[in-house]
Amino acid sequence: MPSMVQTNAPQSVAIIRTRAEALIEECRRYPEPAPGHPTAYCVPPHKAVTTTRRQQLTEERRLLERRLAPCTNRKHVEGVVSALLACFDIGQGPSDEAIDWLDGQYAMAVEGLPFWAIRSKAERFRSGETILPWNRRFRPTTAEFRAEIRAGVNDDVAVTIWLDRMLGAGVAHVPTEEEQAKVTAAAASWLNRGGEAEAGRPHSSPEALAAAREDAVHEMGAQFREVAVRSLVQLAARIKTKAPAQRERTA
Structure with missing residues (x-):
């Protein structure tokens, strides 16, 4: 497995996410929900995760966890927010006290989100190329700012969920529709006593x-x-x- 260097650059995020998605694409039909256990998943024996693949998936999961870690430096977030809001100030603009208050409100709205996502989505608002619709005549609200950032990390969250399911999946034989139909028919015949007795085992x-x-x-x-x-x-x-x-x- 090639070495991987963790960075905060959005380009590296896309590269590593693509690699994780490629791993999942190989087993896109798996894991499947375990019968009778809505929160558990299983794979057939021929799709069981090998030791090498488990190490590979675990490494990808570790990198995703680091990438999705929330930003802990509020000053960095306020700096990004201040630069973004400055693009929408016309004329004299708000007072210093109002600017500080706005910066704090926007920083509070994006608490728990990774810094690289906050920075990259702020750039999208400046360029007008947002993922979600937004009225460009006004500065984005705190809710719009957070929703845009969340939309930008949804792919990473989805891949993380798939990795968790794959790593935690048990190995079990999932019956096909044909096998399920045979079992259902045999059970109905036994319950109704309508079929012939099994050889050597009369009803x-x-x-x-x-x-x-x-x-x-x-x-x-x-x-x-x-x-x-x-x-x-x-x-x-x-x-x-x-x-x-x-x-x-x-x-």
Whole structure:
């Protein structure tokens, strides 16, 4: 696996994301939701992740996690926001106090998002090439600014979800539609007693089943009585043995 260097440049982000997407494209049909477990996923044996592939996917997942890490330097964010809002100030513009307040509001709106995404989407607003529709006559609102940044990282989040599913998927045989239909038909035949009996295993009538259950209950009751009587006999013998000694101590 070639070496990879983590940077904050959007170009590197696109390159690494493309590589991760290429890995997922090889198994685009997998993993599938596990039957009966809506939050679990599985792959058939021939699509199981090998040790080498697991290491590769884990490395891609680690890089995505680093890339999506939120920016922790508020000053950097406020610098980007201040440069963006300056493009929309005409004439005298707002006061210094108002500028500081606006910078703080926009910085608060994008908390939890990576810095490279904030910087690149601010550039999109300046160039007018945004992903989401926006009225260019006015500066973007805090909600529009955050929504644009979120739209820019959706691809990374989607790839991260696929990697998590692939790394956590179990290996299981997923029955085909034909196999499911055969099982359904066999189950319906057995429940309805409408099909021929399996060779060597004739169907039992409801009366025979009821009689077998009754016999089993009687047998279990006899076994219980036998054990209970034996225990009572042993208890009586111990009491009879200890009784003389007890009378001597009391006398």
